Amino acid sequence: MNGAAQARSTADAVARRSYGKLVAFLAAAMRDVAAAEDALSEAFAAALADWPLNGCPANPEAWLLTVARRKGIDGIRRRRSGEAAAVQLQILAELDAATSTAMDDTAIPDRRLALLFACAHPAIDAGIRAPLMLQAVLGLDAKTIASAFLASPDAMGKRLGRAKQKIRQAGIRFAIPARDELAGRLAGVLDAIYAAFAEGWSDPGGTDVIRRDLTAEALFLAGLVAGLLPQEPEALGLLACMLHAEARRRARRNADGDYVPLAEQDVALWDAAMIDEAEALLLRASVLGHIGRYQLEAALQSAHVERRRSGRTDWTPEVQIYDALLALSGSPVVALNRALAIAELQGPHAALEIVDSLAADGRLVDYQPYWAARAALLARTHAYPEARAAFDIAIGLASDPAIRRFLQGRQAILPR
Amino acid sequence: MQYLLMLYANESGWSQMTPAEQEQGVAAYGAYTQALKTAGVLVGSNRLQNSATATTVHVADGKSQVLDGPYVDSKEQLAGYYLIDVPDLDAALAWTARCPGASHGTIEVRPIWEHA
Numbered sequence: 001m002n003g004a005a006q007a008r009s010t011a012d013a014v015a016r017r018s019y020g021k022l023v024a025f026l027a028a029a030m031r032d033v034a035a036a037e038d039a040l041s042e043a044f045a046a047a048l049a050d051w052p053l054n055g056c057p058a059n060p061e062a063w064l065l066t067v068a069r070r071k072g073i074d075g076i077r078r079r080r081s082g083e084a085a086a087v088q089l090q091i092l093a094e095l096d097a098a099t100s101t102a103m104d105d106t107a108i109p110d111r112r113l114a115l116l117f118a119c120a121h122p123a124i125d126a127g128i129r130a131p132l133m134l135q136a137v138l139g140l141d142a143k144t145i146a147s148a149f150l151a152s153p154d155a156m157g158k159r160l161g162r163a164k165q166k167i168r169q170a171g172i173r174f175a176i177p178a179r180d181e182l183a184g185r186l187a188g189v190l191d192a193i194y195a196a197f198a199e200g201w202s203d204p205g206g207t208d209v210i211r212r213d214l215t216a217e218a219l220f221l222a223g224l225v226a227g228l229l230p231q232e233p234e235a236l237g238l239l240a241c242m243l244h245a246e247a248r249r250r251a252r253r254n255a256d257g258d259y260v261p262l263a264e265q266d267v268a269l270w271d272a273a274m275i276d277e278a279e280a281l282l283l284r285a286s287v288l289g290h291i292g293r294y295q296l297e298a299a300l301q302s303a304h305v306e307r308r309r310s311g312r313t314d315w316t317p318e319v320q321i322y323d324a325l326l327a328l329s330g331s332p333v334v335a336l337n338r339a340l341a342i343a344e345l346q347g348p349h350a351a352l353e354i355v356d357s358l359a360a361d362g363r364l365v366d367y368q369p370y371w372a373a374r375a376a377l378l379a380r381t382h383a384y385p386e387a388r389a390a391f392d393i394a395i396g397l398a399s400d401p402a403i404r405r406f407l408q409g410r411q412a413i414l415p416r
Numbered sequence: 417m418q419y420l421l422m423l424y425a426n427e428s429g430w431s432q433m434t435p436a437e438q439e440q441g442v443a444a445y446g447a448y449t450q451a452l453k454t455a456g457v458l459v460g461s462n463r464l465q466n467s468a469t470a471t472t473v474h475v476a477d478g479k480s481q482v483l484d485g486p487y488v489d490s491k492e493q494l495a496g497y498y499l500i501d502v503p504d505l506d507a508a509l510a511w512t513a514r515c516p517g518a519s520h521g522t523i524e525v526r527p528i529w530e531h532a
Contacts, residue, residue, distance in 0.1 A: 150509045366455060395444055396451030401519035408440050 007051035011044055014060045018108075020137040022061065024115035025108055026068055028174035033118070033136050034164040035075055036068075043068035061108060112137055113228045114174040116221070119163075120188035121172045128163045129192035130199075135160055137224075138217050148199045148214045186229070190238045190294060193221045197242050219246060226281070233285035237295030240281040244301035247274035259406040267308055275305055296325045315344040332361045333369075340373055348380035368397035372407055384414050418459060418528040419508040421498040425521030426491055427466055444516040452500060452511065459499040467493040492521060499528075 019040075026036035043064045057063040119132040131145045146156035166172070177185040197218035219242055226232075226239040251269035254260050282298050300321045306312070322338035325331075335358055343351035355374050364370040371394035378387035391411035398404040433441065445463075452458035467486040474481045486493055498515065502508050505527070512523050 150513055151506055152509070155505060366451075392447045392450060393454065394447075396447030396449070396454075397514060399513040399518070401516070404444055404516065404519075405440075408443065 003052035003055075004048075007048055007056060010051065010056045010060055011047050014064065015044065015139070018061050019139045020112050020115075021108055021110055022064060022068070023136060023139070024111040024174075025065065026072065027118070027136070028111040028114050030072055030076075031171070031174060032164075032168045033115075033132075034161070034168065035072060035079075037136070039068040039072040039075060040064065042071040046071075065108070110228070111174065112224060114176055116189050116225065117176060117185060118167055118172050118174045120185070120192045121167070122185075122188065123170055123172060124163055124166060125159075126188075126191075128159050129188065130195040131156060131160060132163050133189075133192055133221065134196055134214070134217060137221065140217070148196075182232070183234075186225075186232060186234060189225060190222075190234060193218055193225065194238060194242070194294070196221070197245075215246065218242065230284075231288060233288040233290060234292040234294050236281045236285035236288075237292060237298050240278040240285065240298035241294050241301060243274050243278035243281070244298060244305065247271040247278065253402065257402055258409075259400075259402040261406075262304060262308070265308070270305070278302070291324070293325065293328055296321055296328065300325070315341050319345055332358055332364050333367070336364065336367075336370055336373055340377075343377060343380070348377045352377050352381065366397060368394050368399075368403070371397060375407075376410070379410075379414055384416075387411075388414055417504065417508075417530070418499060418501045419505070420526050420528060421500065421508070421512050421515060421517075422494055422524040422526070423496045423498075423515070423517035423521060424492045424524065425495040425517060427493050427495070428491075429520060441516065441520075448515055449498075451514070452498065457500045457502050457507075457511065459501050461496070461498045463496040464494060495521065 022040055023033070023036050026039055027033045030036050030039070046067050047060070047064060051057070115136055116133055119136055120129045124132065131149060134140045134145050135142065142157035142160055143153040145160075146153040149156065151159075176182070196214055199214055219239075222235075222239040222242050226235045229235045247270050248262070248265060250271070251265040251267075252260055260266075278298065279302060282295065282302060285295050285298075300318065303317045303321060307315075307318070318341040319338065322334065322341050325334045326338055335354065339351045339354040339358070342354060352374075355370075355377060358364055358370070371390050375387045375390035375394055378384075378390055388411060391407055391414075395404055395407045395411070398407060430438065430441075449458065449461060452461075470484075470486040472483045472485065472487050474483075495517070498511075500508065500511055502511065505525070508525055512518055512525050515523060517523050
């Protein structure tokens, strides 16, 4: 390998291994995500120019941090003056002392969690928190993120820019919140990670490379948080919940790419190791002594898995978990899923009564699973024309072609 | 704001489908159109005849040129459109993703020029 190729491959390896750590460390020191990203990208550019000539440094992370720090100082001198600049320059000088003693990348303090807390700060618009995390910690570009979140690249780039400006201008801290507010703030971080996972999950066939990658990235973030906060049961619960969902990915599509509902999935296609890992996490969370949304979501997945594996037909455990989830969240989506579990326990008429009462909640009008659930329940009560009409609405609201085909198939077998 | 969703699709795809598949495809569009109506966002919509029926006109130096065929000769052709009225681009993109044309073809979304 020649010098340039060697330099590029080393830089790529560092970017994969340490990008998030480097940005987090710089951002925490500079109190500015955008400036940290700019300084680091300039440092990478400098590396690609320098390393082919002088050889790759023994500790590329420390080399990049030193150069990024210098670029950061230049940036501050350009952008700011007076006292604000003096404070920033002082911080960067201290940072230099820290990095020069860092002999390898494991010696660089891991500030990624602090960065995640800054990205999911209550002052940041909830809708941009997940994209912001994906960009700041994983270095995904605005175009990739926009595609996954169904937004235009231009608009996503602007929203990300505004959020970073807000972090700097509002003086949002890069720190792990104190014990008394940790639980509340952690919920924001976990929700944003789950949102990223859900975006990736909406393409379970894995045909869309960007979305499939997003699932992996979200799993990485959940693993990072669970690893850094092993005493927080909800962090463990979220990871368990995501692993359970991921474990069934291959079973959710048949050979023709058609959607397969949970009740009809081939259990042998589930990833048993992933399920075991999820179960172990849930067990660890349960002894930490406070229950929460993600532990309940994971417990629900766990109950589904156990029911399918054992052939259990009594849905009492599922209904009980939904009761707890509904009491906690009040979400109409949870209420809808609870109604489907009630249908298994008390029959479709009882479930339809709940579904009818949910219709008053305007939030479900455009929600495809609501109409699909309603159609399936109506079909079970032999109300075929009504079922057919509800299937029509569900089909019209479906964005996943496999789901659309599935619903059309169910509609087609309704007796005339 | 109004947005025009322009549906581009491979025209040979339709003729290669079985009648049952064609019926299913039409039904999916019907359901989508109904969903737009129910949400109160549909302004207008039409499916176009095959691009073999297209004629292009260009007037230069006072002389009109009329040509047989579509403006751009490519495999994917404009096959229809939806004109919708929604609050913002994100809402337009959410509806675009639901359109069956987004899975078997490609949809271009453009805001309508608004008069001051």
